[in-house]
Amino acid sequence: MHSTDMICYETYLETAEWLLMKTKHRPKVAIICGSGLGMLAETFTDQESFKYTDIPNFPKSTVSGHAGQLVFGELAGKTCVCMQGRFHMYEGYPLTKVTFPVRVFRLLGAEILIVTNAAGSIADDYNPGDFMIIKDHINMPGMAGLNPLQGPNDERFGSRFPCMSDAYDRALGKLALNISTQMDCNNLMHEGVYCYVGGPSFETIAEACLLQKFGVDAVGMSTVPEVIVARHCGLRVFGVSLITNKVTKKYDSIEVVDHESVLNIGKMRAGIFQSLIMELVGRLKLTSDEEASDLRSMITPYQVV
Template identity: 45%
Template sequence: MSTFDIEEVRNHIKESSSFVRNLLDNTRTEHPDFDFPEILIICGSGLGGIASRISPDSYSLVQNYSGIPHFKVSTVPGHAGKFVFGKMNSTSVVLMEGRLHSYEGYAIQDTVFPLRVLHELGSINTVIVTNAAGGLNRTFKACDLMCINDHINFPGLAGLHPLKGPNFEEYGPRFLPLSDAYDLELRKLLFRKMKELNLQRTLHEGVYAFASGPTFESRAESRMLHMIGADAVGMSTVPEVIIARHCGWRVLALSLITNVSVLDPPASALDDNPVPLDKGMASHSEVLENGKIASLDVERLIEAVVGEL
């Protein structure tokens, strides 16, 4: 859409945040150890197990998106579509167990609506974003991790941008710089915790390319992305990072490489012994399966980072 009614959206944000605030206030009245979240953690495909790191010794609260006014619901397998509030490593957090994507048919502004609502609580200062991504860098293997240090926003460059339309001046500037989007100190902390935990998994650092999906990239598209500097590609994260920075939050983003993108050209019809076209073909089931394999390390790593914030 080319524009939207900003006053209507503002009212929706306030109505949704009022609902969530009342929920948290009532919970805090009944459970004094419960508090408003300081950190938002967004769980990518197959990474909802991060919620298992919520401390069982303090009260936790689960709220489905479907029960919050004006919220859209997650429709993708591996995205439960709920908030989980609680303590992780003694720090109050909220998990988005499931995110929204524009390929589900939602306006891109709708996909970042939950972050606007949470910002209205006034307590969050940091977001940790996780995702499942395809590896473009030839040195990456399935189940490796990548700390994002920069991104390429293909939909945004083409006009599908979460800040398109009237600007929310109360949040951030019209022209938002993103050269510092991924916090350096948080990235250093991630690598330090990886080493301290002695996790036997490779943690890379690199550039994430955002493609709108829902199709996995073609061979030619994957080669193009790799040629212009992308190390991994996925269908999320960047809109959330943009809104987080617009809100003034610090950002740490982590990709789980769930499949290796196919970069080789397809076999020629003139080749007498062509390589099968389905060799290396990506699938959502592969994404979820490899998410399960590496999820324990991701959970431990996120928990350790939270404990330092």
């Protein structure tokens, strides 16, 4: 990571203050929507939306299926902020930019981050249209030295060496599994390990076979950098993947994957996905407004009005 990639605390603060001035909402839940899943924000009531291009210091989303806007509003009685589209390393952004919104959400007072993505199945018993609650991840770029926490550590966000053995909140995962049973869609639900790869090319057959030997259940090109930064700054995390394709692991296969099919699966499962997240958000236990205000004052020097 180059020094020019580093983002100072004041830059995050500038963006958070701009948003707090522009919206009446004080979100406690932040949601990042992956490819084909941004329709969740359309269910928000009392919406206020901002294009990424209008938000100070925000990157620009360039991927088809990502609307590229930040939506504030109410979902199941909770105040939320939702990213309709995220940023990726393969777009040319350094990981500090990819994860920039997460720290902004923390400064806004968010307590929980819900991350969603479209992923290919490595596990043989996963099918397109299934969901996978993420119980753990493998960070392939991280193993090669690409981590969003590289560089000087700002103690105002978190400690130098954050633990990742509890990256995904087990209580939230269990709650989601219970909800899927009540929704009678538990036949579509799995728990598994997500592997983050750089992209934008899909995996080769040899790579897919290697990932299977590593114990990977699903693979994708996002999510993990955001989760690392979220845990670094104290956010609880729930992650879920929509399985959009089976990753080819045999040389005689004629199946190929493309981004359009990924988006189509997202549309097919939109209803179940929205219901699952809405019910999960509705059951979240969050701090009171007074406690949240105290939390903001400890993290940031500005006054929330």
